[in-house]
Amino acid sequence: MIPASELILRPDGSLYHLALLPGQVAETIITVGDPERVAQVSRRFDRVELRVEAREFVTHTGELDGRRLTVISTGIGTDNIDIVFNELDALFNIDLARREIKDRLTSLTFLRLGTSGSFQPDLPLDSFLLSQAALAMDGLLPFYPAAGADDSLTTSLAGHLAEQGVQAPVPLRIVRPQLPDLNWAAVPALAHGITLTAAGFYAPQGRSLRLASGLDPALLLALRSLRSGELRITNIEMETAGIYGLANALGHRSASLSALLANRTAGTFSRQPAATVERLIDQGLFLLTGHGVADAVEQ
Ligand SMILES: O=P(O)(O)O[C@H]1O[C@H](CO)[C@@H](O)[C@H]1O
Ligand SMILES: O=c1cc[nH]c(=O)[nH]1
Numbered sequence: 001m002i003p004a005s006e007l008i009l010r011p012d013g014s015l016y017h018l019a020l021l022p023g024q025v026a027e028t029i030i031t032v033g034d035p036e037r038v039a040q041v042s043r044r045f046d047r048v049e050l051r052v053e054a055r056e057f058v059t060h061t062g063e064l065d066g067r068r069l070t071v072i073s074t075g076i077g078t079d080n081i082d083i084v085f086n087e088l089d090a091l092f093n094i095d096l097a098r099r100e101i102k103d104r105l106t107s108l109t110f111l112r113l114g115t116s117g118s119f120q121p122d123l124p125l126d127s128f129l130l131s132q133a134a135l136a137m138d139g140l141l142p143f144y145p146a147a148g149a150d151d152s153l154t155t156s157l158a159g160h161l162a163e164q165g166v167q168a169p170v171p172l173r174i175v176r177p178q179l180p181d182l183n184w185a186a187v188p189a190l191a192h193g194i195t196l197t198a199a200g201f202y203a204p205q206g207r208s209l210r211l212a213s214g215l216d217p218a219l220l221l222a223l224r225s226l227r228s229g230e231l232r233i234t235n236i237e238m239e240t241a242g243i244y245g246l247a248n249a250l251g252h253r254s255a256s257l258s259a260l261l262a263n264r265t266a267g268t269f270s271r272q273p274a275a276t277v278e279r280l281i282d283q284g285l286f287l288l289t290g291h292g293v294a295d296a297v298e299q
Contacts, residue, residue: 018052057073081243110252112240113257167219
């Protein structure tokens with residue numbers, strides 16, 4: 001039996017942070033960082049059956065083209081991914097009344113629809129990218145031995161950094177997701193690469209406003225020049241490594257799709273971030289349900 005201090009429930013039996021009850025969440029879950037983006041997604045559903053709000057965690061469940069979907073905001077950062085993924089998994093895979101892990105486990109499908117900064121000069125602003133792997137530079141995954149790592153990519157990264165004579169501020173590992181079976185073939189031009197997940201937006205991503213970033217520019221250059229087959233590090237954001245690591249460890253499938261709003265090599269930012277995020281939502285829903293027409297998803 002899992003003690004009350006570990007699996008914390010509200011007086012109504014719902015989860016401590018998410019305030020959700022069993023049955024309220026679909027097996028296909030869209031995660032977004034911004035709580036306001038939840039309604040932007042669910043506005044496209046044919047019907048919405050549930051709206052729950054607790055802290056930064058806003059959840060809407062509904063249906064689109066006959067597919068039950070949940071969209072939930074995680075807020076920013078992998079510390080929140082820790083909460084959202086553990087609690088959503090508990091909702092399906094722990095008997096909350098008996099506080100026991102269920103015998104039959106449910107495997108969920110996650111799709112992150114988020115924003116990101118491009119790390120390579122050739123990736124245009126307002127384009128979309130699928131994270132084929134994630135480089136964890138945030139610090140969550142060492143607490144989850146079961147999250148594992150892609151040994152070959154992680155070793156080639158370590159070798160590359162050693163060759164360049166640079167060191168990372170935290171131990172690095174690359175995780176590859178079990179990608180869900182979505183309509184990937186319908187968007188063959190979708191860019192892909194390794195997404196770097198940072199522990200913050202400013203210094204941890206190499207930004208300096210009044211405080212200088214301690215991230216070694218030589219490390220950034222070395223990360224940018226890594227090549228492993230056709231894979232390279234393409235973009236920076238703040239959730240994907242946590243999502244991929246925890247989804248893998250818990251037996252779920254996950255994909256992270258980013259709209260590239262900043263170009264960190266050119267020093268530019270999108271002039272139309274809101275419109276780009278709307279297109280990203282269309283693209284995500286098309287991938288999940290086939291809803292929409294090809295025109296709506298072309299970039
Ligand atoms: O747009 P979202 O999904 O929040 O994602 C990105 O934007 C936030 C930073 O502005 C971080 O959460 C980062 O991962
Ligand atoms: O540069 C960026 C843009 C969006 N989100 C990030 O985390 N970084």
